[in-house]
Amino acid sequence: MRRQILCLSTKVTQNSCTKALPLTRFLSSQEAIDRRYHLFTLEKKRQLENVGRIEKIEVQYKGVPNSCTLIMNKGISTPYDCARHLSDWHVESSALALLDGSVYWDMHRPLTENCTLELQNFTVSEPQQVNKAFWRTCSFMLGACATIAFKDTVPVKLHSFPGPDIRSGSFIYDVDLPTLSDWKPTQQELITLAAEYIKLTRLNEPLERLEVGEELALEMFVENEHKTRQIPSIARQNGKVTLYKVGKHVDISRGPMISTTGQIGRLTIASVHKLNGSTEGDVKQLYRFQGVALPTGVMMNHFTFSILAQRAKKLNPVKSPIPKPVESEEKEQIAMKG
Amino acid sequence: MNQADVSKLVSKLRVKVLPKHRNLPGPKGPEGRIDKLRKTVTGLIKFERIELNYNRADEARQYAERLISEAIRHGDCHKPTMDTADFWLLEKELVHKLFKVLVPRYETSNLSYTRMYNAPRLQYGRTIDKVVLELRGNPFPDLLNNKSNNKLLIQNVLLDAAKNDYRQTKIAEMAKNIGKDIGTKQNTDSKLNEAPEKPNIS
Structure with a gap:
């Protein structure tokens, strides 16, 4: 196993990352997930072996x-x-x-x-940090849900999720769906997404954390150009990238996260909004998946929860990760004034 | 109307007292009932929290309340109160506890001295209702662990944000309508002003 990692790392050091990029063409999303999971487990084993004599x-x-x-x-x-x-x-x-x-x-x-x-x-009496970890985990799991929910014919490229803001009313994940140019999910599709999410949470998988070097992180996310672009800036501080794994899904997050997915209780995927980027930018558009969830064991009346679900349908005001099409908006405003 | 006001002779208890006592049937009859209740009252004063059947607990609770109430009212120098305490408390060291611990604890309280909770029961199957009977201010952890009032809990944060959001939209709506309202009001005002003028003219 160590040999495999060594082999991979030497490959990465010899060829620059840009040369490794052609791999993307041959990776279906399922293969990419498997590959990332494999690399994660290998690296985790390696780090455990590095502990050496037990103190x-x-x-x-x-x-x-x-x-x-x-x-x-x-x-x-x-x-x-x-x-x-x-x-x-x-x-x-x-x-x-x-x-x-x-x-x-x-x-x-x-x-x-x-x-x-x-x-x-x-x-606990002061649960702010726990709540933040919960919200972060919900976003993370939304990414996991989005990757598996679509058919093989629809490639899914996860972009990123912002820091947890509970008062905004919804947790979000920005996803790039390159083949879907104008998709508006029906109610049935949202319910299906939520069902997939719940299936994932019911597996009650632990959220494992691992800190890896920049090279390995780039190797893991080789087929996802958004993540490869983000990794260098993340690794700038200490050369490490923090990864989390749940089931087979591996993603980048600063953490901390909650213990297991079973602690996510009631939830809805409220809406999917399209975010338009500027035409010159690398990313033309993203889809913002939004949902709202409560921890297991929180009792809430269905009417009260429906208020939260309704609110989560509105577009979350968190800043879009891609530059906005500034000119067109101004034009629209001018047109409106006129 | 020279009759004494009954409520001033006997202090009013802060728990509900049924018009008729429960018999608590047993082979020894009424004497057996009193024995049972003495045991329960003693146990309550001794352990401060006990679990037992509903009927016996509710009955014993009234006697325990009365005992503590009398002890607070008359103090330990009052012969009849001392006799009552002596009768109800089978273990004599509890008499000291009653006057030296419980009386100071409840002197200033304006609540009942005991609390009774329904104990959990089987969902299916026939069981006798159980309750937990306890003295207020006991040293044990709280039985009802309801912390849902904490503002920082995630559900409360979400609901609070939703409430704020709703208010903001309402205020925005009102702000929009202010201009229109003034317009309509002016119309109505002018109409009102016109209306009384007419009869004056006529």
């Missing part, structure tokens, strides 16, 4: 039923493992871990040093 760390757990000290493995054990030492309730309800009272940590990210640990669920 112990002390994790001071604070919270119900009583505070205690856990002896865990450095670089291997995650907050999720700590929760498994406590009880099923902790495992199922915890969405995010709080280290040393200040650092928010994914449930499936290995701990690296001695720390205090608090497990956060959706009903």
